[in-house]
Amino acid sequence: MDLARVLAGGLAVSRILFGATYLARPEQAGPSWIGRAARKPGTQVMIRSQGARDVALGLGALWALVSRPPADARPWMAAHALADGADAAVTWIARERLPKRRARLALGVALGSTAVALLGATRSGRP
Numbered sequence: 001m002d003l004a005r006v007l008a009g010g011l012a013v014s015r016i017l018f019g020a021t022y023l024a025r026p027e028q029a030g031p032s033w034i035g036r037a038a039r040k041p042g043t044q045v046m047i048r049s050q051g052a053r054d055v056a057l058g059l060g061a062l063w064a065l066v067s068r069p070p071a072d073a074r075p076w077m078a079a080h081a082l083a084d085g086a087d088a089a090v091t092w093i094a095r096e097r098l099p100k101r102r103a104r105l106a107l108g109v110a111l112g113s114t115a116v117a118l119l120g121a122t123r124s125g126r127p
Contacts, residue, residue, distance in 0.1 A: 005065060008077050008120030011113055012061035015080065019054025022047050033091075033106040035099040057083060061120075077120035084114040 021028055026047035030038030037043050061076035088110035095103045 002070070002123075004119045004123035005070065005073070007116045008061065008073060009065050011080060011116045011120065012058045012065060012076075014113075015054045015058035016062070017058075019051040019056075019058060022051030023055065024051075026051070031102070033098075033102055035102060053083060074121050077117045080117035081114050081121055084110050084117055088114055 026044035027038050029043075029047045030036060034043070038047065057076065057080055061073060061080060064073040064076050088107055091098070091103055091107045091110060095107070098106075
């Protein structure tokens with residue numbers, strides 16, 4: 001069993017579910033990440049666009065992991081790493097203006113998923 005591939009698949013499924021939640025209920029970003037700002041209509045536009053990004057990345061990666069040669073998943077996982085790394089960076093930059101506990105949790109999740117995505121991008125499908 002290829003552990004990197006299994007972790008990449010878990011990340012893809014998680015991203016699809018997470019993204020679908022943000023598309024359907026953008027206010028959920030409040031309790032998990034940005035606080036009261038999630039209630040604002042303009043913020044909800046951005047949250048929904050992030051949800052669409054996550055669904056697309058997750059579906060693409062899952063498709064590549066399930067039905068393509070192992071190397072085909074690597075660019076999808078690199079895209080996951082880029083997106084999650086950006087999430088970590090912008091959360092870090094804004095950390096003083098975000099709810100502290102939520103920002104720490106979001107930062108930890110973003111860093112963890114960046115690590116899994118990098119593992120998938122560099123190791124998935126290798127002997």
